[in-house]
Amino acid sequence: MLGRMRRRTVLGALLAVPAWLALGGCGRGKPRLPRIDEAGVILAFGDSLTYGTGAAPEQSYPATLERLAKRRVVRSGVPGETAAQGLDRLPDALRDAAPQLLILCLGGNDLLRRGDERSVKSALKAMIELARGRGVAVVLMAPPRPGVFTDAPPLYGELAKELAVPLEADVLKSVLMDNSLKSDLIHPNAKGYARIAEALLRLLHDAGAL
Numbered sequence: 001m002l003g004r005m006r007r008r009t010v011l012g013a014l015l016a017v018p019a020w021l022a023l024g025g026c027g028r029g030k031p032r033l034p035r036i037d038e039a040g041v042i043l044a045f046g047d048s049l050t051y052g053t054g055a056a057p058e059q060s061y062p063a064t065l066e067r068l069a070k071r072r073v074v075r076s077g078v079p080g081e082t083a084a085q086g087l088d089r090l091p092d093a094l095r096d097a098a099p100q101l102l103i104l105c106l107g108g109n110d111l112l113r114r115g116d117e118r119s120v121k122s123a124l125k126a127m128i129e130l131a132r133g134r135g136v137a138v139v140l141m142a143p144p145r146p147g148v149f150t151d152a153p154p155l156y157g158e159l160a161k162e163l164a165v166p167l168e169a170d171v172l173k174s175v176l177m178d179n180s181l182k183s184d185l186i187h188p189n190a191k192g193y194a195r196i197a198e199a200l201l202r203l204l205h206d207a208g209a210l
Contacts, residue, residue: 050077054183
């Protein structure tokens with residue numbers, strides 16, 4: 001009798017696990033994402049890189065991704081925003097957009113200002129948990145360190161591993177190291193944003209979202 005009760009308890013706990021966690025923790029390599037409905041919404045959330053500074057609005061990466069993915073992509077980028085400011089803004093953005101997927105790209109301004117990376121990690125983690133608590137899957141996109149644009153800080157990889165979040169950590173570095181893809185020192189041009197959208201499209205396909 002006790003063994004049957006324990007089995008029922010374990011089964012109930014497994015059934016209560018959200019779909020994004022079951023997919024992300026399947027133990028088969030990279031985290032998975034639930035498929036986005038054809039009428040589903042993707043929320044692209046971040047700073048000037050999400051806003052599309054350096055290009056026309058229709059050339060921003062969210063607008064380009066919308067055309068490529070054939071899903072509605074809401075562009076919610078605020079130039080100059082820090083991770084802490086993004087955390088304050090996210091609840092309203094989630095409510096207004098009602099997305100199935102959040103693409104989160106914040107922390108670049110904190111890095112430019114030499115902010116505390118532990119605070120950046122804490123804010124990003126809180127945003128991921130907030131979205132998932134509302135049933136929204138998350139993709140994390142990492143900016144490189146400023147200057148010579150080396151790799152992204154380890155905090156992005158640590159978060160991706162800890163929370164089983166798909167991570168795009170290479171495309172921003174490759175774009176910002178190529179002058180032909182930049183409008184200024186820290187922002188892509190239209191070609192650069194197209195490169196970002198293409199990389200995210202591949203990630204979404206690979207993770208099962210499209």
